[in-house]
Structures are given as structure tokens and as C-alpha cells.
Amino acid sequence: MKFCELTIDEFDSFVKDEFSHYTQSRAHYTGREAMNMDVHLVGVKEGERILAACLLTGAASLKFFKYYYTHKGPVMDHHNKELVQFFYTHLTQYLKARKGLFVLVDPYMTRNYLDGDGNVTEEQPVDDVIQTMESLGYVHRGYPVGYSMDSQARYFSVLDLTAKTDDELLKEMEYKTRRNINKTIEMGVQLRDLADDEMDKFFSLYRMAEDKHDFSLFGLETFKRMKKMYGDNARVVMAYIDLNDYLSRLQEQLSAKRTEFEASNEELKQNPDFRKLKNKTAELEKAVHQIEKKIAETEELKQSDGDILELASAIYIFNNHELYYLSSGSNPKYNKFMGAYHMQWEMIKFANQLGLKRYNFYGVSGDFNEETSPDMGVIKFKKGFNAYIDEQIGDFIKPLNGPAYKIYQLMKRK
Template sequence: MEFGRLNQKEYQTFVQEHFSHYTQSAEHFAFRDANQQDVHLLGVKDENGAVLAACLLTEARSLKFFKYFYTHRGPVMDYSDLNLVKFFYSNLTKYLKKHQCLYVLTDPYLLENLRDAKGNIVENYDNHLFIKQMEQLGYQHQGYTVGYSQMSQIRWLSVLDLADKTEDQLLKEMDYQTRRNIKKTYEMDVQVRTLSIDETDRFFKLFRMAEEKHGFKFRDKDYFEKMQRTYPNNSMLKLAYIDLENLLEKQKAQHKTLRKELEEAEQKLQENPNSKKSKTKHQQVTQQFEKQEKKIAQTEALIETDGKVLDLAAALYIYNEHEMYYLSSGSNPKYNAYMGAYRLQWDMIKFAKEHNIKRYNFYGITGDFSDDAEDKGVQRFKEGFNAHVEEYIGDFIKPVKPLFYKIYQLLNR
């Protein structure tokens, strides 16, 4: 085997053919190489030149004279092949020593446990031999963390399996309330469209509402613009919205239809005043008619106070050959009744199916399944779509310059 740099073409072919995270993409490399020049494509080839492992690494300045390296959910390899693991990581250390590396963080896209939505383990993946090998190579496992972190990728993901399932099957496997909410978005004429990078403000306004609701500050608008530039062909800002004038027109058309039905029901009731069937029908249509009048009044009032178009919810999506990723999102709580977030998810699930993507990744949850978990509502929302939970192995850190790394740790306590 041979360790070294990979060119962009051979790297791209490998990560497209092997399950990998979107951060391990040629698009990510191309953007950073052109704009920051802080990225490396490394890998292992066999004696015939076939790629066996590939990894995108980035570097950042640390302790002024050194660098910190990060593998971004990599490398992409068969982690059960411990000889390959040993060869890659031991040669990576030699490479990093030549590049003034202080320490390296690696977070393999490697499953630890498959769980149901309640957190119960469905299947355990025995990684103890991998962890033992990493420890022998000088990598310190950072533990089985729970919660969100600004310092590392989330360890717990909520995922919906799309493989070999029709849209009807996917809907049937969702819980009743989720199916009902999706159906209601069609009745309320909720629409979805893609925002251009110049419209990032519309997304960010909704995202800030989510930050305020949950009491945290996560990203600035520049981050979302950069994500769109980094992944220009496979990232999307999606907006769920309502054109109230269109909705009003449909409501009035339905009102007209109900008026005709009510007149017919009244006529039949006059002809058969003692008919239980006629009385029931008249009562039902009367209720529907009055309810529709209220809807029209509410829509007209909302146009007066809030304008013709309501932005309900928005989200950033990225996809590759393997997964659709639902990343950052936000919504206007004032318009929760319109179920914009449900329509967004369903539209993007259908997009994934149309593009033969086999996994819909709702992305991070805390891994706290208690009743007072900070993300309890988020977990229930994702569970409603029939998503399961995947727990990943977590972070490993190797101090390449141990003495200076201890100084770094003291300074950052």
C-alpha cells in the first residue's frame, strides 16, 4: 500500500462510490483550495493504484507557530480493516509532522449504535478493536458525549431510511398527526421555493427567530452565504410560504361551492322535514359553510395586518449521492398553524426520492431522551416522520507535539 496526496478526480470518484459525509466532498475541497488554501486530499492506494481510503483534511493556526488539523467526518474507508486503519493513521502522523501539526482531530463517520426514536438500542456495532487500534496509534477517544457542542460535530443523528420505499409507504409509516399536518399544508396552499443567495436575508430572519426561541446564538448570515458558495451545486435554502391572495381566492371558491351545497341541503330538508338524513346533511354543510366564512375573514384580516405573502419556515439543505441533509432552519412562531416546517420536510423527502438518495438525514439531536431534554420538541418532530436515531463513535484527538499540546490545553482551560 501507498500513502500520499490524491488528485481531485480520483478523490471525487472514491467518495461518490463509498458512503461518505457531505463535508468529505470534492466541492468542499475546491472551494477551500481556491479561497483559503488550507485543505489537503490524502489517501491510500493498493499496488495497482486503486484507492482504498480517502480523506479531506483542513488546517488552522494554533499557538501561533503550529497548526491544528481536522478530518471532517473522515477518512472514508472500511474501518473494519484494521491493517488499513493502522497504515492510514500511522502515515498520516508522518505527514502531519512535516506540516507543523500541533494536534489532529478525527471524527470517523462510524456507527456506534442504531437506536429507535426513544433511544433504545436496536443494534450495537462492536468498535472496541477499532478504538484499541486508535489508542495504540496515540489517538485519545473523547468519550460518548451527549448534547450540542461548538467544538465538534454532533454525535447523534436522526435519520429516515428512504431505500426501496414509495412516497405512499413513507407517508403511511409516519405518525397520524404528521400525516395530517402535511395534508393540511396542501389544503392551506402552502408553497415551497428555493431562495437565491441574494435572498439569504429571508432565511436568516426566520433562523434568528429560532435562535431567540431556544435562547442561543449559533451562526451569522455570512456563514450561510459561505455554505451556498462552498456547495453551489448541491446546497439549497428552501422557503415555505403562503400567498394569501391566492389562498383567499381558493377559499372564496370553496365558499361558493359550499353555498350551493347548502342551498341544495335546505331544499331537500324543506321537501323532507322529518328526514334524519336530510337534517344531518344540512347540519354538516351549515357547519362547513360557517367555518369557511371564518377562514375567509381571518385571511382578509391577515392581509391587512401582515401583507400578502407570509414567510413561514426556511431551512438549509445539502445533499450528496448518499444522503439529503436537513441542517439549520427557522420558522415564524406566529404562523405555526400553517405547518410550514412539515411542508418543507415533505417536499425535500420527495426531492430525495426523485434523485435516488437513500437516506434523509434530519441531522442532530442531543442524545438526551429524558422528558426534560432541551430538544424534546425537536426529537418528537423528527420522530413523527418515522426517523430512527444513529449514534456515532465520536472524536479522537492525537497530540502530534505532546509537550506543546499540554501548553495549549493549559492556555485553553
């Protein structure tokens, strides 16, 4: 075996074939390189065969040092003890030669599969991996629950697309989710991609989510860079509704319902004592009034907010293995149009059309307790699509310069 730097083509070919995260990709490498950021491609080869590949990034720390990080890498069989020992031993030498202070690795590796309620359905072997990593000087940072600015989410909400038709996927969703998706179709909610010069539309809706959940992560420029970096493997989409189209649909519904009511009412006049017919006629009259009310409310909304309502928006990235739902936002004023449901459904179909195996709704806190969970609404929303939970193994950290790392820790505590 030989530890070496990989060419971009070698790296790209390997991660396309081996299950890997979108951050371990050609686009991520070339994007960071274009911004003159410190980025490395390393791996292990046996002859011409690649056994491991890893994209690493570096950033300045303590003025004279760098800390290194591999987001959801390296891509390799972590149960292959010989390979793990060889890769990480040589990685230490590689990074020490480049003034490494410490390295943080975050393998894309499942610890447990859980159902949507947080109950473990299948355990995956990870103890051997942790033991090998610790023997190499890596400290496993445990199994934290919740969100942290120091590490990635450990719990992903995932929909399995394997060998399923769109109809099968829809049928397997919870009744409420399926009903809401069908309602958006009936209302005429639509989805379109946003152009580069429309990113402010996405960001405006994203900020509404920040305000709702009281968090602040990224600025507009970060999302612009992300969209540019991942190019054809990124989509920024927006769910919207044209109120003129919606009004036309309502008028058609009203006309049909009025016809039903008038016919039922005429029949009732001929059979005034038929209780079942009386109830049916009353229900039809109620339905007519409800549609008339919707039309009046929509006319009023059109006058105040315009013809087109921007409901929800999100940025998605995909590779050969998964489509990832990363960041999103919606306008709570327009919740009744359920733009988020329509957006998810259209993108699930898109992922299925690409032949991907997983639709990754991305991170949840991992706290499934109704009383303590900071994101129970989000967890339930994703669960409704028949998503399961993929609990990750978590982070490992290794000091590369002991004395300097102790200083770093002391400074971090202040």
C-alpha cells in the same frame, strides 16, 4: 500500500463510490482552497486502487503550531485493522512534519441504530475500532449526549428512502405528520429556491429559530459562503403562501359547503324529526361558519402582512449518498400554515427523485427524556416523518507534540 496525497479527481471518485459525508467532498476542498484556507487530501493506495481518502483542514494554534481536523473522515473501512494502523501511523508523520499540535478525527461511523424514541434497535461493532485507535495514541472522547461547541452532534435523525415510492414514504409517517402535509397541499403552500441575493430572507427566518431556541451559531456571510461552496449540490429553499390563492381556495370550499348545507337543510325541513339529519345539518352549518371565519382572518392578515407570507426556510446539501437538512428557521406567527412540514415533504420527494438512500434530518441532542431533553419538540417533529436515529461513534483526539499540547490544555482551562 502507500500513504500519499491524493489528487482532487482521485479523492472525488473514491468518496462518490464509498458512503461518505458531504464535508468529505470536492466542493468542500475547492471552496476552502479558494479562500486560501489550509486543506489537505491524503489517503492510502495499493497500486492504482484507493483504499482510504481523507480531507483534512488545519488552523493556527499556539502561534507556532496547527491543529488538524477531519470532519466525518477519513473515508475508509475502520474495521480493517491493518489499513487503519497504516493510515493513522503515516498520518501522524505527515502532520508532525507540518507543525501539528493535535489532530481530531470524527469518522462517519454508526455505533447504534435507535428508533424515534431513543430505544436501541441494532448495535454496530465499534469496540475493535476504538481499541485499534487507542493503540495508535488516539483518545476516544466517549459518548456524550447533548450539544457542544467542541464537537459535532453524535445523533442524527434519518429517514430511509431505499426502494420506496413517495406514496409509501407518506403512508409510513405518523398520522399527524401525514395530515399536516396534506393540509399544506390543500392550503396551497408552495416551495421555491432562493437566489444568492435573497439569502437575507433565509437568514431572517433562521434568526427567529435562534431566538426561539436561545442559540447563536452562524452569521449570514457563513451561509452565503456555504451556498457558494457547494454550488449545485446546495439548495436554499423557502416555503411560502400566496394569500390571494389561499382566499380563492377558501371561497371554493365555502361555496361547496354552503351548497351541502342548503341541501341538507331543505331535506331537514321535510324530515324535522330525523335526528341523524339534524346533526349532519348542524355540523355543515358549523363548517360554513368556520370557513367564513378563516376568510375573515385571512383578509385581515393580508391587509396587515401583505399578499405573500414567508413561512419557513432551510439550507440543504446533498452528495451521492444523502440529502442533509442543515439549518432552518420559521416564522412562529404563521405556524398555522405549517410551512416546515411542506418544506420537508417537498425536499424528501426531491431526495427520492435523485435516488438517494437517506434523507438526513441532521442532529438531535440524543436526550430522549421528556423532562430533560433540550430539543424534545425537534425530536418528535423529525420522528413524525418516520425517521430513526443514527448514533455515531464520536471523536478521537491525538496529541502530536506532547509538551506543546500540555500548554494548550492549560491555556484552554483558564
